[in-house]
Amino acid sequence: MERKIRGTWMDDPAHFRRRSRRDFMYVGLLGGLGLTLPEFLRMEAMAAGTDLAAKGSAPAKSVIHIYLPGGAAQQETFDPKPHAPVEYRGDLKSIETAIPGVRFNQYLPHTAKIANKITVCRGMSHSEAAHERGTSNMFTGYRPSPALEYPCMGSVVSHELGAQKGLPPYVAIPNMPQSAPKNGYLSSAYGPFSVGSDPASNSFKVRDLNLPGGIDDSRFTRRRNLLDAVDAHFTGSKPADNVGAMSSFYEHAYNLVGSVQAREAFNINAEPDAVRDRYGRNQAGQRMLLARRLIEAGTRFVSLTYGGWDMHGRIRDGIARTVPPLDQAFATLILDLEERGLLDSTLVMISSEFGRTPKINKDAGRDHWPKVFSVVLAGGGIRKGCIFGESDAIAAEPDHDSLSVEDLAMTVYNRMGIDASKELMAPGDRPIEIVKDGKVVDELIV
Template sequence: MRCHGNPFSRRGFLAAGTLGTIGLSLPELLMRQATAEMKQYDFVEAKAKSVIHIFLPGGMAQQESFDPKPYSPLEYRGELKTIKTNTGEVFCESVPQLAKRADKFSIIRSMTHGEAAHERGTHNMFTGYKPSPALQYPSFGSVVSHELGPRNNLPPYICIPNVPTEYAGTGYLPSSYGAFALGSDPSQGNFKVRDLSLASGVDEERFARRKSALEVVNNQFTSAVQADNIEAMNTFYQRAYDMLNTPAAREAFDIEKEDAKLRDRYGRNTAGQRMLMARRLVEAGSRLVTMTYGSWDSHVNMTSSIRSQVPAFDVALSALLDDLSERGMLEETLVMVTTEFGRTPKLNKDAGRDHWPKVFSVLLAGGGIKGGTIYGASDSTAAEPEENPVSPEDLATTMYRLLGIVADKELMAPGGRPIEIVDGGKLIEPLMV
């Protein structure tokens, strides 16, 4: 929503006073102004209710996953062979289960940006913005939390198991739009989400008394002190109470409620149980769940790294897509698999690949995305885009549109500076249903 003047400015209050003399009150004026501003935008119907963002830190190699180059020299293509998908395309042999389900998702083979450092690449892929020394931009999850708010008493933005990077934070938005982090890994036998159970010796009646007492203190304190972190804490306390008071919300975090056979299908490992937990949380009402898996910074022995990490990812993601489809959730859940950047076209002296932001691959499924599509292409050695380059801004704009969020809406940064949610991104329309 673009801002056209400040309704709380001196001129705005003078206008309110004038209009009040002919029967329009200040609340009515503000309501009409908000309505008029809303009408200036072409709001779109959301195709997706939720997003599962699977982030692969370190930079997954495009050649050893979704963009193999079987006809390039060995030092470029690597040791791994290829496999045909059920759509007739070719993936690396490392993802046989996903190859059988290629009709369920699309691959962008032409993602590109200019940041070869881990932190800067991560910033791009979590915010849709290039890093700036002047401003910290909010992550996808915080923007979604700000724009859509909570549902079913679940936090709108959740990270599994923890907030993976400072760039997954709120940026210039208030702290209340930050992520709720589980605090531990759902693949562990002693998994327990922090702060979701009443303290020992505290029953429901005592809990209610404590809540009432705290509200009295908070109301007195916040009336005297105004600060973002205080307001954020009040918001988080209220959300915590809502979760504790709602059995369905608490149960969403209890992975033991899942059928044992389904847990086995996902895999009793980090990839499998994190993806299963993500499905539970979006099913219960969370808007955007971010999870990380693996460490893909393979400067040494790429083949060994791929063979150790990809099988669990391949099985888990395949199970997630099947599970969402069987539950009738895939059409309304956007699954987005991203990474920091790609890897160098040529293997280095240690049989690994170094950082390469010029071209890499991203997977999208469900939530308004066509299945069985390859968008864009890299050149013969996966060195740069050959067709239809896609920027982080384009990816972010498309994700927001699928959620019904207008990507060029302006939010207010500190000092009253309007900043677009995404600056200059284009919709990837060929991928959209």
């Protein structure tokens, strides 16, 4: 039977001891090594007092956010309308899924088979029809404001939960979307570590994890010894908190560069050929495989982008080209996480900045449409085999159980053990809720 569900800020030293990147390029030591590591490295030193004990019982220990930039069409992915007139449904077919009575687009056969392991929210809705504003809205849970830049989910998770196992808590593969917000009003310590290149490339190499040309291991060691001597002098002559924090920052920087564990987590070439083939030797497949390696090693939040979904013309051709790699990679990711015992502790989310117009336009495409679109959730304390909410007969607006960006963000944070009603401190000593006016959607969680 088809199952349808209708349905106190704490002191943070990082906010009071901010330093610029130039400050941390102290006497050129790190600059000489060619390091451009995001300032998350000093988070561990400056925010070591963060209370994380309450997060231990959260169902989701990590998040993989698969972002489809450009605005993915709900009709040609997870919410086809086979009974609508052709000018609304388009000329692609739909297929049955593992949830009786629920259909996906014809190019999602692998995902259709594992539909009983995921939840599709078909009533996602907001009012931002521009790419930049829609992206900001979906990444932060806030409508964009000229007065304040809000932090994205990954930065909040980084701020609240911190790093573990010597790995960056927040990684972007290969980079953050150009219009996406990053750390916002939080310190840049909580921004994403961007991989910088595509793991599907034969020349894939993670920036900041390797010594630059001209710097060998012996020179690296000499520079570290020099830094230790300088630190010893300043620590002995002026034992201040900021000196200790800076020393700890340097220590973490050196440890990351020299960490076998960190390098191995990013080493996608260590995966067997059969596994890489199973995901797909393409951008979708290798980015999702790298995301799995990272969360398995200890990264808390991975954002990855795939494809270009702004299909104003010839949407049939665009979908035929773009969806099959996503289908193969996503279904493989879910099964791989399950086989490794990681699915229950990893929340996987597919989202886009908005959907597409109900009616096919004169160029055989669809235009921007934020009134209703689909988001997919899986693992990490999310219900399985569910369709939450519905769009109307032509996918123009929610028919029932619409899902707001605030409620989606609140629910994701809840699964991570983060109370999103908590206030963080923005510039000017303004307390700002992580999410304002949102609620956890009980029908989505277990």
